[in-house]
Amino acid sequence: MRLIHTIKDMQALSRMLGAGKKTIGLVPTMGALHEGHLSLVRRSKDENDITVLSIFVNPTQFGPAEDFKQYPRNVEGDLAKLSPYNVDAVFLPGAEDMYPEGFSTSVNIGGIGEILCGASRPGHFNGVATVVAKLFNIVMPHRAYFGQKDFQQTVVIKKLAEDLSFDINIIVCPTVREPDGLAMSSRNGYLNIEERNGAAVLYKALKLGEDLILSKGMSDVSYVKSEMKNLINAEPLARIDYAEIVNVRNLETVEKIETPVAICIAVKVGRTRLIDNMIVEKK
Ligand code: PAF
Secondary structure, three states, X not given: OEEEOOHHHHHHHHHHHHHOOOOEEEEEXXXXXXXXXXXXXXXXXXXXOEEEEEEOOOHHHOOOOOOOOOXXXXXXXXXXXXXXXXXXXXXXXXXXXXOOOOOOOOOOOOHHHOOOHHHHOOOHHHHHHHHHHHHHHHHOOOEEEEEOOOHHHHHHHHHHHHHOXXXXXXXXXXXXXXXXXXXXXXXXXXXXXXXXXXXXXXXXXXXXXXXXXXXXXXXXXXXHHHHHHHHHHOOOOEEEEEEEEEEOOOOOEOOEOOOOEEEEEEEEEOOEEEEEEEEEOOO
């Protein structure tokens, strides 16, 4: 497992591998790796000759009042988790290399970055799009792997790749969950025991929404949303940011439920903001 710390070295390695006709899979992360990230690594290893995992806590996707400083950083622990997987390279750039003095360019992803999570995290998705565009230019992967847990992020990144003509296949992998359904996330570590128990309400609400749509045949958006909201509000530690039922491609809210739709929710549990989603589709 090679550790690569500079953009120059990463580009040199990728060029060499590309010239040798090796396919490269990229797993972009901010570290604090968990089973969700490792599932992306396994998928990349299955589908590519070479797998590169990047670890970079990207400052431009955090708002001024958000948890950039607090965000868990544990490179040694991450490398230990990766060691059984024989990842070919781990790219660990420094902030001064990614955003040197005078850096001023950014990708503006447009309206899709201003709804749902973008409404309460202004600028977040432009920061994600900017760093992911940089990672694509640095690692030059054939495929890049993202978890469905960040559903809006996956739609944003697919749009980025399409709009800017990145010749990269964006692969979205299923959300990995704890036994009680809580989606794995590096931010789950912020929860105390009561909050961790309460956080199971997100998955319960998604399952309720899915059941109302698929088993009960409900197509009334406000009814399904209000049932889900009642369930979440019954959890004393939970405060809803949003609960929406949206079109799976453009994330616009739907007026009537016709599957497939995505149920997307963001809920604060204590002080931790958690997101989750479910794509509801008739089998
Ligand atoms: O999902 C994440 O961890 C980050 O948003 C990403 C895609 C690595 C960009 O910083």
